[in-house]
Amino acid sequence: MVRVTSMAMASLLSHITSLSLPLKPHLFLFSHSPKPTRTLSFSTPAISQNPDRNVPSSFNEDIGPYLSCSMPHNNRRLKVAVLLSGGVDSSVALRLLHAAGHSCTAFYLKIWFQEGFENFWSECPWEEDLNYAKAVCNQVDVPLEVVHLTDEYWENVVSYIIEQYRCGRTPNPDILCNTRIKFGVFIDAISSMEFDFVASGHYAKVVHPSGDQIHKDSALELSQDTVKDQTYFLSHLSQDQLKRLIFPLGCLSKDKVRKLAMEFDLPNKERKDSQGICFLGKIRFSDFIGRHIGEKEGVILEAETGDFLGKHRGFWFYTIGQRQGLRLPGGPWYVVEKDVKNNVVFVSRNYFSVDKRRRLFHVASLKWLQGLPPNQMSQLQCKVRHGPGFCNCTIIIEHGEDGNEDVAVVHLSEDDQGLAAGQFVAFYQGRTCLGSGVILESWDDQGFSVCAKALENARMEDKSLLGKPVKIKVKPETVATESCQLDGMVLSNQRPCKLST
Incomplete structure (x- = not known):
């Protein structure tokens, strides 16, 4: 039985609303629906008594420039919930915020999927990840809480992925995890804790309005490192979610993050980046699909x-x-x-x-970060997968009738033979990410x-x-x-x- 270890954790919302699976898979409808009452469980891992809890003396740089493009336009000390994975990126994000004087609490999300998966459990890397997260927090005496989201992750992400593959589609687990879990269920769970922002180690920028324009929308923009940029994985967030987020690495290149990890003398400074799908650990994806679909x-x-x-x-x-x-x-x-x-x-x-051109496709489940489609639909760019590559595109919105959702017809300026139903496509105007949708099965005669x-x-x-x-x-x-x-x-x-x- 997991024990709630602080009064703050005891005050969590007892009712959590999460995204349900689509009732009409062909249309990929992502909608909110009430879930049964459930109280998330938290635990506080033991923190070792480490006498050296300060920024290493070798680090004598000004923190300000690193955070200049990623923080809101005010100078006050913020209370920040930092998602800590045990990797280098989120660890550097935490240390930058801490060194800048903000009040940080680290959260490790335990989202392993099924403990009864006969049983690759011994090969799951989450225990190693958590140990690194503890060690990073130990250095500067930042409190660390473990959030148990196994059931929520299974219901909202993994089971959806299985069903989509069963239907012949190619969903994106990382986009679903960000939308439904990291910045969905988790943010809902800590809403009573009065954090100013939630931070993570994503390579992206959120530009928040200044204090006298607080009614205006926040914007999601490309990070400085366009190769590592992760706006594609964040493109299906809502404006309400975006307003709660800061990404301290938005001004930095991956090389600079690695150098900062060395200067901070992080315990995981030489740890390799994780690859593949977060919930699988060392399990091959084909083995996982075979186990659940046959x-x-x-x-x-x-x-x-x-x-x-x-x-x-x-x-x-x-x-x-x-x-x-x-x-x-x-x-x-x-x-x-x-x-x-x-x-x-x-x-x-x-x-x-x-003669095998594929330049036109249809997109549903459209979500625009500013709430509405862009005014200019003919000079946009898009990504159909994570990476630095963009295609110029034009969008035509076909408005749904009788309660049906809108569908976008996307025309690419160049051939792309790798389009698959179920993939997300993210739309951009300059450096600003506008939103995204899900590619449908229907093609024109150019397929x-x-x-x-x-x-x-x-x-x-x-x-x-x-x-x-x-x-x-x-x-x-x-x-x-x-x-x-x-x-x-x-x-x-x-x-x-x-x-x-």
Whole structure:
């Protein structure tokens, strides 16, 4: 039984409202709905008696410039709740705020998903993360609380991801975690504690209005480090959430953060950055999906010919643009389409050919950080995945009728073959992030074409009539492409759009 260890923790709201799973998955409706009453449990880990709790004497720089672009326009001492993961970024964010004289309380969110997952529990890194978080707080005597959000994380993020993969889509766990957990359930839980702001180690900037313009909206802007920038993962927040946030690393490059970690002599100063999806630990994503959805044998067909090339374990193990894991000779082969109803995966070696343009797609579950769509819809940029690449785009809003939600039609200025239903697309105007939405299944006639024969073979009830897989002829030339990360997982080789400047 976890014990609440302070009067402040005992005063938590007993009722928490969190985001429910969409009732209409095809439309990806993200809506608020009341949840059963639940009191979050907190615990305070033991703090060792460390006599050296001050900024190291070697650190003699002025803190002000590091925080100049990320703090509100006032000089008062703030009370800040700092999300501490045990990594270098959040640790430096904490130390900068502390060194600047703000009153900080650190919170470690324990969001492991299922303790009964037979049982990779021993390989879960959360205990190591928590130990690092304790050591960082020990140095400067910052209180640390552990917030137990296992059930909330499972209900609002992990179960949704499983259901989306079951439907053939590619959701983004990090965006959902930020929206629903870190800056959703957690902020609701501490609302009675009178913190001025919640801070984290994200690479992004929140520009708050000055004191005499407090009624105006806050804005989410690109960080100084455009390679590490994480506004994509924050693009689905609401204005109410944004107003509560500060990101102390918004003015800094990753290299500078590493140098500050050394100057602060942080216990985790040489720790590597975490990769992949936060709740999986050392579990492979394919193993996780297989454990919860299972396997179902299906066929792999060539999109241009309908030829039967091989078999797969289930369409949910594949996403559009995927290259790895197909195990077909004569490649590279890419996943270009999926038939969810018939459990068929279509592949092609002509993924980047000029006749396979994909420049138009539809987006639902639109959320604008300023509450309304931008006035100018024709000179925008967008990201369809995390990374420094932007594409110029134009948006046309199709207003829903009879209570249906609005849908945006997005026209890209350049080809992008790696668009997959379920992915988020974030919209920008200059350095300002405007908001985001979720890519739908519907495409126009510019999408990747699957031939009539391939569609006919996919609908065939008895796939044994396809006979044995054809012998694949090796192509005389191979197309050199660049590896790209999709939402934290290397899934495909995709042609990047132009980089931001």
